[in-house]
């Protein structure tokens with residue numbers, strides 16, 4: 253009876269230490285990873301428990317590369333101090349556990365000897381030890397969790413900065429470089445910081461444990477130590493063997509879950525299009541198919557987990573009787589006291605836990621190695637400029653931003669400028685190719701754009717008009733030639749950071765503004781739509797359609813220069829004929845899903861309002877009035893023209909020609925020919941078709957304006 257109850261009672265202090273070696277976050281991570289799952293690559297799967305030492309080395313190298321920056325950052329002093337505190341608390345909890353081990357021995361000895369006085373004393377000591385010791389366990393966990401949060405928050409900012417720098421997010425997405433970067437930033441970073449800390453502490457406490465308890469176990473009975481070694485190494489080998497398949501299934505589960513979630517997000521984002529098409533049945537089948545795939549894999553995963561758990565649970569429970577069974581003969585022969593049995597069970601448990609990390613944490617280790625792999629891959633991608641296609645590394649389009657003062661008096665063709673206006677853009681011998689398959693879209697293009705030299709780019713669909721803007725924006729670099737922007741504003745130049753690698757100034761949002769083909773509405777208020785992207789504000793959430801309570805928008809302090817006032821915003825909205833939407837949607841500071849509540853034409857007008865507010869030197873407009881009627885189109889062009897903005901537009905409509913000085917006609921490139929596939933037309937030249945049309949129109953409007 254005593255033999256049965258004693259170890260059960262004695263395990264209570266051990267429960268505290270078990271939390272130590274299997275911390276809540278780690279256990280949670282393990283379950284979370286198994287049940288919910290995230291995308292995992294097969295290459296990541298292969299990195300678990302690597303067959304070759306080199307794989308383990310590269311995994312640890314990746315781990316260090318991802319983990320290191322925080323500990324050497326601006327926050328390093330706080331971070332290291334907190335880490336030292338967590339380690340000190342962990343050390344304290346191990347010491348407390350050793351104390352519990354000795355208390356347990358004396359407690360059971362008193363019980364076995366029927367020494368009531370000693371028993372009461374020991375019981376009192378035990379209770380005092382609990383009261384004094386438990387706070388250390390709680391504080392250790394709290395300190396660890398807060399440090400992990402601090403680390404995560406730093407890493408999130410660090411990764412976000414690099415993700416949004418140099419259009420990396422665009423390159424990753426448009427060239428399908430890695431899957432789900434969003435999940436890597438949200439989930440993988442969270443689990444990396446939590447698990448890395450937990451594992452470090454687990455390893456640390458396991459080492460301390462091993463030293464403290466090995467001594468105890470050795471003193472009791474050396475053969476027990478040998479049994480322990482055989483048991484733990486055998487157990488590790490068997491669990492690795494049984495769990496092999498599980499790792500791959502885990503990775504697949506992550507991918508399938510991510511695919512299912514992504515298809516649901518797409519339904520949400522494209523709700524109107526799907527509803528118009530009446531594509532519900534189709535979507536339903538696609539969603540169910542993806543879910544079924546995740547479900548089937550999960551079923552296999554559960555079976556594999558069950559098989560592994562048959563072993564691990566047995567392994568765990570056998571520990572309860574194994575040490576007692578080994579030392580019992582010594583007790584029967586009177587060589588040891590009863591309390592020593594309990595002490596050996598406790599010490600055995602501790603050391604076995606240290607030796608059996610792989611058995612206990614198999615799921616967590618497999619998930620963690622995948623997280624390291626995913627973050628390492630992401631980190632390499634963001635660190636090194638490896639976005640370029642290897643086939644295009646030798647030559648690429650050179651994009652530079654120079655001050656207007658540096659604008660040469662020579663034209664790109666070498667002749668002296670006959671123009672008085674300053675040069676804003678120079679394209680020299682540009683050959684543009686698609687980044688993925690290297691198809692040439694534009695051959696040998698040379699164009700100079702001067703102030704007020706409005707250019708219209710026309711050509712058949714798919715000929716490469718938008719791609720030309722992509723090259724100007726630095727999104728595409730495939731091809732050869734040179735694009736130079738001449739920035740006028742001195743402020744803009746001083747705001748720029750010099751990029752020594754690229755030997756060029758980066759684009760100043762103040763001088764050039766691109767309006768993409770699809771209007772982009774940011775998540776936020778109407779005010780934020782208008783201030784985007786030149787001024788950034790962080791708003792408190794306001795329920796859709798409701799008015800804010802008069803409180804001012806929270807400014808993040810990034811850009812306060814020349815920020816438009818509410819009056820400016822209202823006036824600009826009137827200028828683009830959108831004044832009415834302010835009242836309709838409850839003011840400038842109301843929140844709506846703007847892409848859904850505004851018509852496409854209204855969104856395009858809003859984009860023009862942004863243009864008028866930020867007043868760039870040069871605007872690049874990609875079919876930015878395609879959804880508007882001719883009257884509104886003419887009105888908007890009139891507005892930006894009188895605001896002094898020089899613009900390059902892409903468009904199909906003939907009506908656009910009258911707002912431009914030049915037309916660049918691009919034809920679909922012939923892959924076999926090296927001939928140039930573009931021609932320039934001056935809309936003011938008398939011999940040009942558009943020149944004649946323009947003149948006719950001017951004459952007509954003049955005669956209309958004359959009184960009869």
Ligand SMILES: Nc1ncnc2c1ncn2[C@@H]1O[C@H](COP(=O)(O)OP(=O)(O)OP(=O)(O)O)[C@@H](O)[C@H]1O
Pocket residue numbers: 426686687688689693711712713714715716717718719720
């Ligand atoms: N990421 C990409 N990788 C490879 N090819 C691409 C990529 N994006 C676009 N293309 C191809 O490049 C060509 C030019 O595309 P672009 O969008 O520049 O055409 P466009 O002249 O603006 O057409 P539209 O008038 O229809 O908007 C198209 O054939 C398109 O399929």
